[in-house]
Amino acid sequence: MTSPVVSPTAVTQASLIPAKAGIGLRFQHHQSVIDIQPDVAWMEVHTENYMGGGTALRYLDAIRRDVPISLHGVGLSLGSAEGLDPAHLERIRQVAERIEPGLVSEHIAWSVVGGVHLADLLPLPMTEEALDVVCRHVDQVQLYLNRPILVENPSTYLTFRHSTIPEWEFMAAVAARTGCGILCDVNNIYVSTQNHDWDASAYLAGLPPPAIREIHLAGHAVRQLAGGRTLRIDDHASSVAPEVWALYQEALARFGPVPTLIEWDNNVPPLETLLKEAQHAQALIAAADNKGIAHADAA
Amino acid sequence: MPTLLELQRNMRAALVERDVGPIGESLIDGIGSERLDIYRNTILSGLTKALRLAFPAVERLVGSEFFESAADAFIAEHPPRAAYLNRYGDEFPDFLSRFPPAASLSYLADVASLEWAVNCALHAPDETPLELSQLAALSPDEQCRVSFRAHPSVGLARSDFPVDGIWRAVLSGDDGAMAALDLTAGPVFLLVERGEAGLEVTRMKKSAWEFVGALCRGEPLLSATNATLGLDAANLLAEQLACGRFVAFALNTHEAPASPEAA
Numbered sequence: 001m002t003s004p005v006v007s008p009t010a011v012t013q014a015s016l017i018p019a020k021a022g023i024g025l026r027f028q029h030h031q032s033v034i035d036i037q038p039d040v041a042w043m044e045v046h047t048e049n050y051m052g053g054g055t056a057l058r059y060l061d062a063i064r065r066d067v068p069i070s071l072h073g074v075g076l077s078l079g080s081a082e083g084l085d086p087a088h089l090e091r092i093r094q095v096a097e098r099i100e101p102g103l104v105s106e107h108i109a110w111s112v113v114g115g116v117h118l119a120d121l122l123p124l125p126m127t128e129e130a131l132d133v134v135c136r137h138v139d140q141v142q143l144y145l146n147r148p149i150l151v152e153n154p155s156t157y158l159t160f161r162h163s164t165i166p167e168w169e170f171m172a173a174v175a176a177r178t179g180c181g182i183l184c185d186v187n188n189i190y191v192s193t194q195n196h197d198w199d200a201s202a203y204l205a206g207l208p209p210p211a212i213r214e215i216h217l218a219g220h221a222v223r224q225l226a227g228g229r230t231l232r233i234d235d236h237a238s239s240v241a242p243e244v245w246a247l248y249q250e251a252l253a254r255f256g257p258v259p260t261l262i263e264w265d266n267n268v269p270p271l272e273t274l275l276k277e278a279q280h281a282q283a284l285i286a287a288a289d290n291k292g293i294a295h296a297d298a299a
Numbered sequence: 300m301p302t303l304l305e306l307q308r309n310m311r312a313a314l315v316e317r318d319v320g321p322i323g324e325s326l327i328d329g330i331g332s333e334r335l336d337i338y339r340n341t342i343l344s345g346l347t348k349a350l351r352l353a354f355p356a357v358e359r360l361v362g363s364e365f366f367e368s369a370a371d372a373f374i375a376e377h378p379p380r381a382a383y384l385n386r387y388g389d390e391f392p393d394f395l396s397r398f399p400p401a402a403s404l405s406y407l408a409d410v411a412s413l414e415w416a417v418n419c420a421l422h423a424p425d426e427t428p429l430e431l432s433q434l435a436a437l438s439p440d441e442q443c444r445v446s447f448r449a450h451p452s453v454g455l456a457r458s459d460f461p462v463d464g465i466w467r468a469v470l471s472g473d474d475g476a477m478a479a480l481d482l483t484a485g486p487v488f489l490l491v492e493r494g495e496a497g498l499e500v501t502r503m504k505k506s507a508w509e510f511v512g513a514l515c516r517g518e519p520l521l522s523a524t525n526a527t528l529g530l531d532a533a534n535l536l537a538e539q540l541a542c543g544r545f546v547a548f549a550l551n552t553h554e555a556p557a558s559p560e561a562a
């Protein structure tokens with residue numbers, strides 16, 4: 001899928017993210033990564049952690065010479081009715097200019113209202129109005145950064161009465177209207193479909209395979225609510241759950257080999273643990289590829 | 300049916316002001332405030348973590364329970380205005396100075412001010428320092444009118460207490476050093492920067508600190524020199540440049556370059 005207004009020409013060949021398993025790079029592992037030079041195909045960082053300057057950026061400057069980097073933003077608030085913060089967009093542009101990432105991604109969520117940043121990825125109502133707002137902002141970001149971005153499906157704990165569009169259709173519509181790619185977070189799909197009694201397979205089937213440019217995998221927590229209900233919480237604080245690995249295999253069967261990231265942001269384990277999770281993902285990618293499944297062009 | 304903006308305002312009321320009425324009308328049946336609490340807790344713990352990272356010595360001085368309650372009150376009063384959370388907390392030192400439960404720890408707010416300058420220095424953009432040789436071509440008249448832009452990592456702090464010593468002792472867990480500090484020894488004048496060797500907090504003489512402060516605010520060299528009697532301005536300036544504390548100069552005295560972030 002190509003966009004009418006932006007092309008990926010700004011992305012150099014060397015920085016392209018391969019259709020292999022990668023890991024989220026966290027501060028705790030900066031030095032280990034430099035020392036060990038782990039055999040991992042690519043890494044992803046939170047854009048907000050590398051704004052400004054200083055030690056963290058110096059590490060990333062060094063690491064990116066050997067490993068393709070993807071920038072994953074958590075603060076742009078694509079779904080804010082009030083519009084994007086131009087200063088934040090400029091900070092993202094500066095990080096992208098310095099790091100030359102293979103991919104740049106953001107979330108289908110919102111954080112800002114009344115000029116206040118509610119530091120979480122808050123759920124959007126799935127309405128035509130919200131779809132228009134998100135598409136307008138994705139267009140704005142892609143023009144400003146002069147490259148296509150990816151948008152990630154959310155994990156949610158609430159749904160709204162006046163939502164009219166299934167979330168997977170909302171994701172597909174954003175990609176179709178703006179030319180952006182989709183970052184398919186399989187853990188988020190599992191968490192949300194469990195929390196809202198949706199069908200995870202139907203969700204995957206509703207996403208357009210050519211738009212899937214990246215997959216996220218992470219751990220989640222299970223919490224008991226009053227009334228005997230359980231709620232799954234996307235806390236990125238543990239290993240990937242067996243049910244999520246299973247859903248990931250289903251996603252690979254649909255989408256073919258896609259760059260896949262192991263995210264682990266809280267209770268961060270030793271680097272070796274992350275690498276083991278990535279190896280498991282890599283084995284599943286290879287198995288899916290060997291089955292000769294027709295797949296989309298993930299570049 | 301609320302507009303998106305109305306819904307987002309209602310969500311903020313529920314998450315920040317704990318008024319769940321308006322948003323409750325938009326939520327699917329059977330969904331209680333427990334689910335809103337998940338978002339509320341994520342926001343609170345994320346912002347508290349940002350403050351912890353910026354103010355580690357304050358947390359050690361007051362203990363984590365006290366720190367969390369101060370953070371709760373601060374976040375309610377000063378929620379972040381931007382998603383760049385490395386720069387969240389600039390009002391925390393002032394907040395602590397007015398926070399009644401902290402009143403007995405007289406130096407706490409000053410330690411927080413120092414930590415804020417340290418935090419800013421750690422995350423400041425990288426810029427190439429100005430070389431002394433770049434000023435060599437200036438005429439004597441131009442040298443009087445020259446003004447500077449400080450390196451974005453440079454910050455200044457002053458305190459009636461030895462906050463640099465407190466900060467070091469607390470972060471290194473050195474109770475002996477802490478006990479040996481003379482809290483009545485008089486004010487300290489500090490310069491914080493991120494240099495080639497990493498973060499540094501340097502104690503300065505009052506006159507030199509005032510001179511550097513005037514230059515950091517963009518005052519022309521002549522007025523900064525005149526304001527500080529008995530100072531070897533030429534040597535002091537050369538020393539600042541050698542330390543990489545300035546990144547640009549300008550000659551237009553009517554349009555002084557922008558001052559750095561206040562420490």
